[in-house]
Amino acid sequence: MVDPKAPRGENFPELVAIMQRLLAPDGCPWDREQTLQSLRPYVIEEAYEVVEAIDAGDPRGLCDELGDLLLQVVFQAEIARSKGWFGPNDVVAAISDKMTRRHPWVFGDERMDSAEGTVERWEAIKAQEQLARAKEGAEASGETRPKGALDGVPRALPALLRAARVGEKASAVGYDWPDAAGARAKVDEELAELDEALASGDRAAMERELGDVLFALASLARKASLDPEAALRGTLDRFSARFTFAEAQAHREGRGLRERDPAELDALWQQAKERLR
Secondary structure, three states: OOOOOOOOOOOHHHHHHHHHHHOOOOOOHHHHHOOHHHHHHHHHHHHHHHHHHHHHOOHHHHHHHHHHHHHHHHHHHHHHHHOOOOOHHHHHHHHHHHHHHOOHHHHOOOOOOOHHHHHHHHHHHHHHHHHHHHHHHHHHHOOOOOOOOOOOOOOOOOHHHHHHHHHHHHHHOOOOOOOHHHHHHHHHHHHHHHHHHHHHOOHHHHHHHHHHHHHHHHHHHHHOOOOHHHHHHHHHHHHHHHHHHHHHHHHHOOOOHHHOOHHHHHHHHHHHHHHOO
16 A cells, blocks of 8 residues: 655666766766767667556556666656756756646646646647747747757657657647548548559559558557557457467467468467457
């Protein structure tokens, strides 16, 4: 049972002190060799392990994985401190200020009664801040293009997740279908174009149209308030479980999957679906 009176993050400096010790001249040789670029894959890996712990419904595992992800935050902040950019305190201060600014209905005088309204207000405040920051940056650098609605979507995101985020950002400025029906019609349109590309044998066109279909499906998921990344993960989990069952069953029967004809493979698959329903 979690103690409600337990410290509320007061032990955060302990992790910072440990990281500083590891990065000291007489600290850990491996840690001292790391750069922001070398740590990049670990940030992605730890974030996915957090997601896996959430999906598994594993509180203890989630606690461990959140700790690993937090370590990456502190690690990179300490590297940034060594460059004179910022440190862990600045990271905490920045997100604290942001959360306060973007919740005026909690920390200010505004009133908000619905979750949908809070999301719209958050995005409006965020857009205002980004516009102001872009203006300052443009004036300082001489650039003329203001920061666009899609500039905040990381290119490094998994493609399907990026598709969902790009759609959300475009929708926030009115570039969207009024309802799910429009997005569903777009799926049919893109599928027809993919069929044409497949018939032509033009591989570049096939790849382009396949991408359009996937983006249209991500847009349909968004309009239907579904998470396309979670939907695909669920499908992959179900497929993997059924495939593993069929593979094991085939092995138990003394003939592997490669030795089965299509009808036998389908029978194994139906058996797996029934058993794992």
